[in-house]
Amino acid sequence: MKREELDPLADKVGPAFRDRLARLSAEAPVQAVVLIQSATDGEAAGRRTRGTERVARIAAQRRGAEEGLVEIDAILERTGGHRLADAPDLLGSLPVATTARGIAALAKSPRVKAILEDQKLKAL
DSSP states (O other): OOHHHHGGGTTTBOHHHHHHHHTSOTTOEEEEEEEEOOTTTTTTTTOOOOHHHHHHHHHHHHHHHHHTHHHHHHHHHHTTOEESSSSOOTTSEEEEEEEHHHHHHHHHOTTEEEEEEOOOOOOO
16 A cells, blocks of 8 residues: 555554565455443543442444444445444444455544454464
C-alpha cells in the first residue's frame, strides 16, 4: 500500500501490523479484529461494580458497540469485506475479513477504537 494510505493507521494499528500492511497490495485479503468505540468507554474505570450495576454496564457497552455497526458494515461493504461474527463480543470487538485498503478505511472511522491483526495462537 502507498504511504499516504497508511497514515490514518498510526493511531489505531500497531507498528508490526502496519508494516505488514505496507508490504501488501491494497486489495490483498486481511483478517483483523476491530475494537469498536462506545459512548460508555472509560466510565467508572477501576471502580468495582456489583450485580445489577455490572449487568447494566455490560448491556450499555454492548448497545454502544452495536450502534457503530451501521458505519462499520458500510465500510466493509464498500471495501469488499464482511463480518466474521454476527455481533460484537462483550468487550466490543468484532472479527472482520476485508482488504488492506479496508483496514485503512476502518481506521479513519471515529467508531473504531483500534484494529488488531487476527493471528492464530500457538502453544509455547
